[in-house]
Amino acid sequence: MIQAELYKNLLDNLSEGVYFVDCDKRISYWNKAATELTGRAEDEVMGFKCADNILVHTDDQGTRLCLNGVR
Numbered sequence: 344m345i346q347a348e349l350y351k352n353l354l355d356n357l358s359e360g361v362y363f364v365d366c367d368k369r370i371s372y373w374n375k376a377a378t379e380l381t382g383r384a385e386d387e388v389m390g391f392k393c394a395d396n397i398l399v400h401t402d403d404q405g406t407r408l409c410l411n412g413v414r
Contacts, residue, residue, distance in 0.1 A: 371389070
């Protein structure tokens, strides 16, 4: 197993949701736990940006971070 496959296998089998974004802040990786936690399948989120607000990230005050500051 090459190193990249090993890391993907590890990430896919975590119980925590993990996703990566590329330099343009587009979702480029989405693990199985992220699907279980959000109810959104990988093919529903891949290529979208945080600013598209498909994931609602908020701070302690309820401010939507992807709409107010995260670029």
